[in-house]
Amino acid sequence: MRIAVFGGSFDPPHIAHEKIVFEALEKLDIDKLFIVPTYLNPFKADFHLEPKSRFMLLEKLFKNEEKIEICDFEIKQNRKVPSYETISYLKKYHDLSKIYLIIGSDNFKSLEKWYKIDLLKKDVEFVLAKRIGFLNENLDSIKTLNIDIDISSTNLRNNIDLKYIPKKIQNDVKTLFKTNKKGN
Numbered sequence: 145m146r147i148a149v150f151g152g153s154f155d156p157p158h159i160a161h162e163k164i165v166f167e168a169l170e171k172l173d174i175d176k177l178f179i180v181p182t183y184l185n186p187f188k189a190d191f192h193l194e195p196k197s198r199f200m201l202l203e204k205l206f207k208n209e210e211k212i213e214i215c216d217f218e219i220k221q222n223r224k225v226p227s228y229e230t231i232s233y234l235k236k237y238h239d240l241s242k243i244y245l246i247i248g249s250d251n252f253k254s255l256e257k258w259y260k261i262d263l264l265k266k267d268v269e270f271v272l273a274k275r276i277g278f279l280n281e282n283l284d285s286i287k288t289l290n291i292d293i294d295i296s297s298t299n300l301r302n303n304i305d306l307k308y309i310p311k312k313i314q315n316d317v318k319t320l321f322k323t324n325k326k327g328n
């Protein structure tokens with residue numbers, strides 16, 4: 145099976161995430177796309193929406209997409225999980241002939257600091273989602289997805305603007321932001 149893996153905090157999911165997913169389905173020759181919400185990114189200190197809420201939002205958003213599976217491996221660990229571990233888990237349970245790992249341009253520059261990056265590079269081919277405001281050099285040999293939507297979850301946590309939230313989950317995000325008690 146040929147797969148792509150798209151990991152992220154999705155705190156909350158927004159329209160650029162949705163575009164990355166549909167571009168990947170269109171451009172990559174894959175049988176399945178695993179979307180993997182983090183419990184907590186290894187380089188981040190905290191989350192805003194609970195992992196279970198972010199998982200539920202992704203399930204709702206991509207419910208009718210046959211090739212998409214929302215993977216709960218990381219959120220079930222209740223700790224920071226490096227991508228190398230997630231890829232090892234997927235390899236253990238599936239017969240995989242190709243693994244693309246999708247990351248945005250902002251993460252690309254910190255890649256050398258990722259856990260067991262040399263081993264991870266042997267397992268996966270990175271696909272870069274080009275992000276406005278982040279320039280990357282020497283991309284000749286790397287597959288890219290053009291996203292061109294200038295939005296981040298940080299912006300939305302600071303100032304929720306529902307036009308950047310996919311329609312299917314707007315009401316849920318609105319409610320979660322109102323009832324979320326952490327307030328960060």
Ligand SMILES: Nc1ncnc2c1ncn2[C@@H]1O[C@H](COP(=O)(O)OP(=O)(O)OP(=O)(O)O)[C@@H](O)[C@H]1O
Nearest residue numbers: 152153154160247248273275291293295296297298
């Ligand atoms: N607007 C965007 N264009 C291209 N890639 C993006 C965009 N937003 C997010 N990504 C990529 O999608 C993946 C998941 O993103 P993430 O959930 O961290 O969203 P974010 O908007 O970057 O959140 P935050 O502001 O909290 O860091 C990351 O690899 C990120 O680089």
Ligand SMILES: O=C(O)c1ccc[n+]([C@@H]2O[C@H](COP(=O)([O-])O)[C@@H](O)[C@H]2O)c1
Nearest residue numbers: 151152153185186187226227228258259
């Ligand atoms: O493996 C690592 O060391 C590592 C370090 C930083 C980030 N990541 C992964 O990068 C993905 C994008 O994270 P984020 O928070 O920018 O959405 C997510 O799957 C993280 O687990 C992975």
